[in-house]
Amino acid sequence: MEDHHQDAAVRVSSSGADLLSRIALNDNKAGMEGLDRDKINKVILETSKGSKFYENELKKERQVNQRIEKMMEQKARITKEQMKQAQAEVDKLKCELERGRDLGRVIVHVDMDAFYAAVEMRDCPELKDKPMAVGSMSMLSTSNYHARRFGVRAAMPGFIAKKLCPNLVIMPTNFDKYRAVSAQVREIFSEYDPHFMPVSLDEAYLDITEHLEQRKLWPETMRTHHMCDAKTDDAGKFADESEKDGLSPVLFEDSPCSSTSLSGAEGKAEVFGTSAEEAVREMRFRIEQKTSLTASAGIAPNMMLAKVCSDKNKPNGQYRIPPERQVVMAFMKDLPVRKVSGVGKVTEKMLAALGIVSCAQLGQQMALVSLLFSETSWHHFLHISLGLGSTYIERDSERKSMSTERTFGEMSDAEEQYSLCRELCHDLAQDLQREGLKGKTVTLKLKNVNFEVKTKAFTLQYAVCTEEDIFAATKDLLKVEIDSVSPQPLKLRLMGVRVSGFISVEDKKPLQRSIMGFLQKGGSDPGSFTQCPGSALKAEGGSDSASFLKLQSTEIKVPSVSEQIPKSTGPKQQSFFQRAQSKRLQQQQEQMSVIISDTDTTNSSSDAAASTLPITNPQSDTTSTNTNSGTDATGYINKHATLKPSFKISTQVLQFLTCPVCNREMKDVNLTAFNHHIDECLKGSAMDNEHTDSDAGELNSEPPASSHNLSCNGEKPSTSISLPVVETDDGNDFKTPFFSHRTKINEKRLVVPNKKRPLSESSSKASHTTHNPEAVVTELSSDLKGSSLTCPVCSQLQSTGDLALFNCHVDMCLNQEVLLEFRGSHPPVDHSDAPALKSVRGQLGDQGRVSKVREKSKRQGSSHLPPAKKTKVLSTKHTIDKFFKGNTRQNV
DNA sequence: GGGGGAAGGATTC
DNA sequence: TCACGGAATCCTTCCCCC
Numbered sequence: 001m002e003d004h005h006q007d008a009a010v011r012v013s014s015s016g017a018d019l020l021s022r023i024a025l026n027d028n029k030a031g032m033e034g035l036d037r038d039k040i041n042k043v044i045l046e047t048s049k050g051s052k053f054y055e056n057e058l059k060k061e062r063q064v065n066q067r068i069e070k071m072m073e074q075k076a077r078i079t080k081e082q083m084k085q086a087q088a089e090v091d092k093l094k095c096e097l098e099r100g101r102d103l104g105r106v107i108v109h110v111d112m113d114a115f116y117a118a119v120e121m122r123d124c125p126e127l128k129d130k131p132m133a134v135g136s137m138s139m140l141s142t143s144n145y146h147a148r149r150f151g152v153r154a155a156m157p158g159f160i161a162k163k164l165c166p167n168l169v170i171m172p173t174n175f176d177k178y179r180a181v182s183a184q185v186r187e188i189f190s191e192y193d194p195h196f197m198p199v200s201l202d203e204a205y206l207d208i209t210e211h212l213e214q215r216k217l218w219p220e221t222m223r224t225h226h227m228c229d230a231k232t233d234d235a236g237k238f239a240d241e242s243e244k245d246g247l248s249p250v251l252f253e254d255s256p257c258s259s260t261s262l263s264g265a266e267g268k269a270e271v272f273g274t275s276a277e278e279a280v281r282e283m284r285f286r287i288e289q290k291t292s293l294t295a296s297a298g299i300a301p302n303m304m305l306a307k308v309c310s311d312k313n314k315p316n317g318q319y320r321i322p323p324e325r326q327v328v329m330a331f332m333k334d335l336p337v338r339k340v341s342g343v344g345k346v347t348e349k350m351l352a353a354l355g356i357v358s359c360a361q362l363g364q365q366m367a368l369v370s371l372l373f374s375e376t377s378w379h380h381f382l383h384i385s386l387g388l389g390s391t392y393i394e395r396d397s398e399r400k401s402m403s404t405e406r407t408f409g410e411m412s413d414a415e416e417q418y419s420l421c422r423e424l425c426h427d428l429a430q431d432l433q434r435e436g437l438k439g440k441t442v443t444l445k446l447k448n449v450n451f452e453v454k455t456k457a458f459t460l461q462y463a464v465c466t467e468e469d470i471f472a473a474t475k476d477l478l479k480v481e482i483d484s485v486s487p488q489p490l491k492l493r494l495m496g497v498r499v500s501g502f503i504s505v506e507d508k509k510p511l512q513r514s515i516m517g518f519l520q521k522g523g524s525d526p527g528s529f530t531q532c533p534g535s536a537l538k539a540e541g542g543s544d545s546a547s548f549l550k551l552q553s554t555e556i557k558v559p560s561v562s563e564q565i566p567k568s569t570g571p572k573q574q575s576f577f578q579r580a581q582s583k584r585l586q587q588q589q590e591q592m593s594v595i596i597s598d599t600d601t602t603n604s605s606s607d608a609a610a611s612t613l614p615i616t617n618p619q620s621d622t623t624s625t626n627t628n629s630g631t632d633a634t635g636y637i638n639k640h641a642t643l644k645p646s647f648k649i650s651t652q653v654l655q656f657l658t659c660p661v662c663n664r665e666m667k668d669v670n671l672t673a674f675n676h677h678i679d680e681c682l683k684g685s686a687m688d689n690e691h692t693d694s695d696a697g698e699l700n701s702e703p704p705a706s707s708h709n710l711s712c713n714g715e716k717p718s719t720s721i722s723l724p725v726v727e728t729d730d731g732n733d734f735k736t737p738f739f740s741h742r743t744k745i746n747e748k749r750l751v752v753p754n755k756k757r758p759l760s761e762s763s764s765k766a767s768h769t770t771h772n773p774e775a776v777v778t779e780l781s782s783d784l785k786g787s788s789l790t791c792p793v794c795s796q797l798q799s800t801g802d803l804a805l806f807n808c809h810v811d812m813c814l815n816q817e818v819l820l821e822f823r824g825s826h827p828p829v830d831h832s833d834a835p836a837l838k839s840v841r842g843q844l845g846d847q848g849r850v851s852k853v854r855e856k857s858k859r860q861g862s863s864h865l866p867p868a869k870k871t872k873v874l875s876t877k878h879t880i881d882k883f884f885k886g887n888t889r890q891n892v
Numbered sequence: 893g894g895g896g897g898a899a900g901g902a903t904t905c
Numbered sequence: 906t907c908a909c910g911g912a913a914t915c916c917t918t919c920c921c922c923c
Contacts, residue, residue, distance in 0.1 A: 051909080139909065154905080400913075443898095455899060496911085
């Protein structure tokens with residue numbers, strides 16, 4: 001291996017030939033030591049040369065070399081003083097890390113040997129002595145150890161593998177079968193660590209610390225296992241004794257002798273000890289008995305080391321690093337950095353250019369590395385050099401994206417491309433719905449015939465999961481790409497669609513009933529959101545309030561993808577009021593029926609709206625609230641999908657509406673009039689009770705005395721709907737972009753109408769950063785402190801001038817189940833005893849969520865709290881945390 | 893200058 | 906004979922906007 005790394009370094013410095021390294025054989029894999037690399041590389045090169053793929057690889061190689069050149073130039077500019085400072089910083093961190101070194105856990109990484117290939121060989125004994133691989137002529141998933149002798153390995157195209165090994169047998173993948181075997185193996189894992197972390201079908205991390213404690217107390221009988229006791233549990237064919245003999249799990253001639261691979265040993269019992277090694281040996285023994293497949297394992301004090309260890313004695317072996325610092329450091333000393341998970345070929349090459357090949361060298365050069373790499377990266381490297389890794393196995397980590405992509409022969413026809421795009425959206429939508437997921441960001445991935453990859457993303461205002469919704473976004477993205485090369489055709493070889501930015505489970509719940517719901521006393525409950533795609537979309541997308549229509553549309557304009565590409569922030573020249581006004585004019589021109597369009601999306605889509613506004617589909621002429629048909633509640637879809645006719649909302653007479661500003665109840669007022677009323681209220685005339693009510697309905701109640709406290713500073717108030725954006729898991733304060741003062745985290749705040757920041761933007765940002773569209777709060781100025789405040793939800797004057805306490809109160813109002821009854825009897829919620837609310841906060845919203853996670857973490861006996869996953873703000877911290885605590889795949 | 897979205901890349905299995 | 910995947914995650918860089 002060392003030679004290989006040095007070769008790489010030499011190639012970098014030489015010209016021309018160095019471009020080979022990218023497509024050269026990667027022999028960083030068990031069973032591939034001592035191969036004739038030159039010969040193999042020659043075959044690979046000859047087979048690849050001249051192809052588009054090869055050309056693209058060359059291009060990428062050049063880019064990496066340029067990166068290295070740049071880095072070297074940077075290195076040349078580093079002064080002694082800088083190095084000294086960097087060294088001090090590194091030393092300081094090193095000390096801290098040493099102090100925190102935890103050697104108390106026993107982490108195991110188990111990896112099935114050549115898993116797919118082994119399963120195929122098990123089920124097809126004729127393959128046992130043949131070089132074989134699983135995959136296709138385009139790509140191999142894995143190969144057996146016979147094939148590895150020829151240089152055939154995973155991630156190699158089958159046709160090249162065939163050149164290297166003409167006798168290679170390529171078996172198609174059979175994931176159902178692998179999954180079934182994997183389930184058997186996982187069953188065994190769970191007996192050693194019920195919360196083990198599967199990495200893939202054939203790999204998992206376990207923390208067996210607790211198991212070992214218990215194990216010490218076990219009688220010998222509990223540590224005794226019989227050979228072949230489980231073979232009959234496998235697929236029926238294995239029940240046949242005659243077949244069993246020929247199925248040695250040994251995949252590789254010179255692999256370590258398996259304790260169970262001896263035929264004729266059936267029924268024999270084996271007793272295992274109580275040590276970590278014995279426990280893992282037992283686990284592997286049981287896996288082999290149950291599946292006829294072998295596994296390798298690594299035992300170490302942390303995940304990073306365990307992973308490296310599992311590769312040490314592969315196949316069918318195990319390796320343990322005892323929990324002693326010196327032993328760990330000795331192990332790391334000669335370990336090539338490339339062996340560490342997360343260090344790939346590019347990182348390897350960059351480090352090699354600095355003369356760093358082993359982890360010991362990495363440790364010695366940390367000061368330099370810290371000056372040349374990002375903080376995230378060099379912290380990562382420092383951990384590696386010290387043999388540190390996560391001692392906490394993260395359980396149940398949430399999925400962050402879901403995608404589907406397809407490679408095909410050259411496709412140049414636009415119609416075909418759209419058609420494929422839709423197909424992908426269809427597939428993805430099914431997958432999303434199967435898992436009950438909805439995401440806001442839709443990404444289109446394209447690879448042209450030159451293997452150049454391009455991704456285009458668009459973040460929608462609302463989470464989507466239906467074919468129509470996803471397609472509506474992706475087709476526009478695709479159109480932009482097609483147009484960009486027009487009149488030339490866009491020549492593709494791959495297309496993919498991804499949805500990310502999932503809303504959390506909590507977000508899907510109607511914590512806050514629709515505003516319409518409580519503004520309208522007599523309406524039906526619109527808050528019963530379901531997971532049904534259409535309604536769910538509506539629930540989120542349409543915040544339901546016709547009375548808040550204008551308010552929301554200020555903030556939550558849903559521009560079309562077309563409008564947004566390239567990046568655009570939408571029409572900013574017009575104020576919201578102007579836009580809303582023109583929107584209404586437009587609506588009026590449409591003769592009593594309005595198309596649910598961008599700015600109105602949030603209103604028209606809601607169940608609440610549906611309960612009041614007859615939604616009619618002019619095509620079917622039936623009243624319907626089902627929008628899951630390509631015309632979903634979002635105007636965006638209507639406008640751009642152009643797939644289905646638009647639903648229309650007729651501006652018929654509304655029933656009861658309560659002005660969110662003056663809190664007056666209005667009866668039998670139409671939407672336009674109601675909006676106009678709010679306009680007036682907001683303009684300030686309402687403050688003096690000078691409503692221009694000519695077009696408003698009857699005012700049924702007097703506003704509370706201080707109902708206009710919300711419009712602060714005597715300026716023209718702008719009302720916005722903002723969302724909680726500040727959340728962390730640790731209870732620390734941090735400064736938000738919207739506040740000049742420090743805000744306690746996890747407080748859903750009343751946000752400030754800031755004259756410096758147009759609300760439309762602040763709110764739009766807020767809505768981008770949040771995942772909780774239901775949690776609607778109103779902005780308030782921080783300088784309100786000291787004055788009395790009126791809750792915009794319950795309309796009660798609050799005795800406190802303290803913003804935090806007041807926020808607590810509003811949180812309560814917004815989230816409490818009280819809302820369920822709110823519409824019915826409309827009892828004022830008296831939460832003037834705000835401090836008492838704090839104790840309730842924990843049950844609500846994100847605070848509650850964090851509490852739950854903490855609880856879970858506690859139960860799992862870990863001091864590590866899974867980091868908050870909600871805000872982009874925290875992403876860096878989050879990923880670093882993850883890296884230190886639980887993530888095994890970190891890039892640099 | 894910093895936040896945040898978009899785009900491109902690196903890495904893994 | 907032709908022919909180099911699919912899915913997921915995280916990181917860096919760029920750019921817009923305030």
